[in-house]
Amino acid sequence: MNVTQLSAFVSNKPGHLQKVLKALADENVNIVTLIVAETSDFGILRMIVNDSERGLKALRENNITCSVNDVLALEIDDKPGSLFNALDVFAKKNLNIEYMYAFTEKRDGRAVMIFRFEDIEAAKNALADSGYNIVRKIDLIGENK
Amino acid sequence: MFNKEIESMPEKKMKELQLERLKWSVNHAYTNVPFYKKKFDAAGFHPDQLKSLDDMKRVPFLTKQDMRDNYPYGLFAVPLSKVVRVHASSGTTGNATVVGYTKSDVNVFAEVVARCLAAYGVSENDVIQNAYGYGLFTGGLGLHYGSEKLGALTVPISGGNTPRQLMLFKDFGTTVLCSTPSYALNVADYIETKMPDFKIESTKLRVGVFGAEPWSEAMRAEIEKRLKIDAYDIYGLSEVIGPGVSCECSAKSGLHVHEDHFYVEIIDPDTGEVLPEGTKGEIVYTSLTKEAFPGIRYRSRDISMLYHDNCSCGRTLVKMEKVSGRSDDMLIIRGVNVFPSQVETILMEAEGTEPHYQIIVDRKGSMDDIEVMVEVNEKIFSDELKVLNNLSKNIADRFRSVLGITAKVTLVEPQTIPRSEGKAVRVVDKRKI
Numbered sequence: 001m002n003v004t005q006l007s008a009f010v011s012n013k014p015g016h017l018q019k020v021l022k023a024l025a026d027e028n029v030n031i032v033t034l035i036v037a038e039t040s041d042f043g044i045l046r047m048i049v050n051d052s053e054r055g056l057k058a059l060r061e062n063n064i065t066c067s068v069n070d071v072l073a074l075e076i077d078d079k080p081g082s083l084f085n086a087l088d089v090f091a092k093k094n095l096n097i098e099y100m101y102a103f104t105e106k107r108d109g110r111a112v113m114i115f116r117f118e119d120i121e122a123a124k125n126a127l128a129d130s131g132y133n134i135v136r137k138i139d140l141i142g143e144n145k
Numbered sequence: 146m147f148n149k150e151i152e153s154m155p156e157k158k159m160k161e162l163q164l165e166r167l168k169w170s171v172n173h174a175y176t177n178v179p180f181y182k183k184k185f186d187a188a189g190f191h192p193d194q195l196k197s198l199d200d201m202k203r204v205p206f207l208t209k210q211d212m213r214d215n216y217p218y219g220l221f222a223v224p225l226s227k228v229v230r231v232h233a234s235s236g237t238t239g240n241a242t243v244v245g246y247t248k249s250d251v252n253v254f255a256e257v258v259a260r261c262l263a264a265y266g267v268s269e270n271d272v273i274q275n276a277y278g279y280g281l282f283t284g285g286l287g288l289h290y291g292s293e294k295l296g297a298l299t300v301p302i303s304g305g306n307t308p309r310q311l312m313l314f315k316d317f318g319t320t321v322l323c324s325t326p327s328y329a330l331n332v333a334d335y336i337e338t339k340m341p342d343f344k345i346e347s348t349k350l351r352v353g354v355f356g357a358e359p360w361s362e363a364m365r366a367e368i369e370k371r372l373k374i375d376a377y378d379i380y381g382l383s384e385v386i387g388p389g390v391s392c393e394c395s396a397k398s399g400l401h402v403h404e405d406h407f408y409v410e411i412i413d414p415d416t417g418e419v420l421p422e423g424t425k426g427e428i429v430y431t432s433l434t435k436e437a438f439p440g441i442r443y444r445s446r447d448i449s450m451l452y453h454d455n456c457s458c459g460r461t462l463v464k465m466e467k468v469s470g471r472s473d474d475m476l477i478i479r480g481v482n483v484f485p486s487q488v489e490t491i492l493m494e495a496e497g498t499e500p501h502y503q504i505i506v507d508r509k510g511s512m513d514d515i516e517v518m519v520e521v522n523e524k525i526f527s528d529e530l531k532v533l534n535n536l537s538k539n540i541a542d543r544f545r546s547v548l549g550i551t552a553k554v555t556l557v558e559p560q561t562i563p564r565s566e567g568k569a570v571r572v573v574d575k576r577k578i
Contacts, residue, residue: 007528009521011558037530041555042521046528060338063559065526098529116528 002120003073004052008045009065012038020045020064027058033114035101046101048073048114072115072123078106083113093126095119147263147295148256151405152460156453159461160198163408166433168195171204174439177222180215181441201410202419206429207443209242212384216240221437223247228437232383233281241281244383245437251290253434254386257403258291258379261392264401264458265352265377267321269296272349274313276324277357278304283387284357288323288379291389297321304328307335314348321352326360326368326376327501329353333371338523345373354379356388358571359468359486363493365397378467384443385430391465396457399464406434409463410442411451414472425450427472428465446471448484476506476572478513481550485571491543492519495536503562507575515552517544520559 010016017036024031034047049055052068059066076082090097095117103112117123146152154162172192174181185191188205195201212220221228228245246254267273273292277284285303292299300317302310304324310332313319322329336343353368356379368376380400381388390407391400402409410419411426420426428447432440450466476483485504492502501520506513517540525536537554544552 005528007526009526009556009558011561016558039530039534042533042557044528044530044533065521065523065559067523067526067528069528098531 002070003048003114004068005071005114005116006047006049006052006055006059007067007069008047008059010036010043010045012040012042017043017045019062020059023058023062023064024049024055027054029055029058033101033103033105035099037099046099046116048103069116070120072117072120074113074115074127075107075110076113078109078111082111086113089126089130090115090117090123092130093122095123095126146460147260151403152260152401152462154405154461156461159404162405163433164198166405167198167201167408167431168192170431170433170435170439171195171441173222173436174441178220178439180211180220181439198408201408201431201442204431204442206417207441209384209444209446212242213240217243218245221245222439223437230286231281232283232286232387234383242384247436250386250435250437253406254287254389255290255294257386257389257406258287259294260403261379261389262291262295262297262321262354264392264394264460265321265354265375266395267295267297267352267354271320271352272298272300272318273321273323274300274302274310274317274319276302276304276310276322276328277388282357283381283383284323284325287381287387287389288354292323307332308340311336311340311343314345314350318349320349321354322350322372322374323354323379325357326355326364327358329355329368329372329376330364330501333368334522337371345371350374353377356380359471359484361486361489361493362467363490367493380465380468382430382445382447384440384445385432386435390430394456394458394460399452399454399456399466401456401458401460401462402451402465404463406432408433409451409465411449412444414446414448422451422453422463425466428468448472476504476515476574478506478515478550481548483548483550487548488517488571491547492517492540495540495543501559501562503571503573505573505575513576515544515550516555517552518555518557518562520562521556522559 008020010020030050032048036043036045056066056068074086076086098116100113100115175185175192184205190203227247229248230246230251231243233241233243275288277288279285289299289301300313302313351374353374353376355376365376377393378400379388379392381390385407391402393400408431410429411424412419412429414427428445428449430440430443430445447468449468451463453463488504503518505516527533533556537556540554541552544550
């Protein structure tokens with residue numbers, strides 16, 4: 001399924017990440033999972049939050065450069081080889097993963113992976129074509145939305 | 146034209162008027178300001194020797210340092226009882242430079258600003274929102290008095306408080322905005338990020354009057370597109386009078402100098418030698434009518450060129466090219482002359498980055514190190530690292546190809562780079578040479 005990801009630009013300096021977290025906390029926006037891609041000067045904070053619209057508004061109001069975009073959420077078995085098998089579908093269709101990260105929490109003993117593709121629909125089609133029926137509509141972002 | 150007789154006066158007649166007024170002004174300074182007498186005497190020059198405009202080259206220069214040394218009133222040529230106003234520059238690098246105005250000087254100031262506004266097609270039917278800072282800075286009161294002289298409805302809102310500025314655009318039917326060009330872009334940013342429902346097209350705004358800092362043609366195009374206005378340059382410096390020394394006209398190419406009040410020369414900044422029309426160099430100003438603070442051959446450090454081009458607007462006043470930089474803002478980096486305006490153009494052309502930038506020059510060992518900080522806004526931001534890395538790389542590549550220097554490009558958060566309502570701090574030179 002498509003999930004909305006919230007991203008923010010953060011300088012790689014003490015206290016700057018906190019500015020983003022405070023902006024979200026003040027608006028009662030909960031982070032479900034996150035990953036930072038860092039360089040020596042800055043980082044890109046990518047998050048799945050319980051309310052991306054409210055999160056975006058909160059960051060903008062605090063003059064934090066941010067954006068939202070769709071990422072692909074995939075539930076897989078939490079056992080050896082299942083991520084390998086999932087990636088095989090994309091590799092065979094020559095679909096490049098821009099980046100990926102995992103949910104910190106398991107769902108009913110299964111792992112949830114987040115994928116960023118240039119073309120998210122092509123990735124979904126690839127999964128469907130291969131009969132790889134691992135996409136499940138799951139409640140990713142908790143009860144309050 | 147606000148003053149057709151002067152603004153379309155034949156060149157020859159203008160030169161006669163200038164010579165007559167120069168004689169008065171140079172003598173006024175010599176007679177009433179001990180500093181000038183001492184300086185002229187030391188250079189072996191006496192005002193009686195001024196027989197033609199060409200003789201001006203024998204007159205010694207006035208520098209910003211002279212003004213600082215004579216802080217605050219040392220260069221005034223009239224008793225303080227005749228002075229009705231002072232303005233001062235910020236004085237971040239030493240004593241502030243203080244300038245004074247008599248009643249007549251205030252009138253001249255208002256007249257030249259009114260001429261500028263008329264040259265932009267502004268009239269008494271306009272509503273002028275003056276977002277220059279009011280205070281010691283000449284921008285606020287300068288535009289204010291000029292606007293009133295023209296007879297326009299003048300809104301003295303001063304700088305900052307963007308939501309209020311936008312509210313008044315709507316409520317007061319503002320047709321003209323006066324501010325620094327960087328503030329105009331702030332307004333456009335604010336609308337896009339904070340008030341997406343605000344439609345600038347639904348306001349009556351049609352003209353922008355921008356000055357107090359150098360800005361490029363690329364920046365003009367961006368302001369015009371985003372605020373849906375015609376953007377005009379107004380130029381001036383407090384040491385000469387303030388904004389209104391020169392202005393663009395409907396041709397939007399070059400600025401007409403109000404040369405009945407200010408005599409301009411272009412010199413070689415290194416040798417001080419006067420250069421002919423059509424040659425780039427440093428502009429030197431001499432006031433022709435100012436009473437309280439005569440400025441004789443003031444070295445502006447602004448780099449430009451003078452020319453006559455039979456302007457389509459009908460003005461015969463000499464034109465100066467849009468100021469491309471300051472000879473003291475000019476950075477010499479590893480032997481290459483770099484003006485902040487060139488950096489601005491590079492940034493505008495690389496992926497449409499807006500020019501909220503700062504150049505930091507430092508010397509590591511014996512090598513100059515240049516860092517360009519660029520604020521990342523939503524237009525250039527991406528959740529993908531490679532996109533941002535490409536942006537830095539593109540900017541660095543352009544630095545190499547256009548200026549021939551290697552620069553480190555650092556992307557920073559919005560509002561990181563200091564920017565005042567007045568002048569943006571574009572260059573920080575940390576070199577201790």
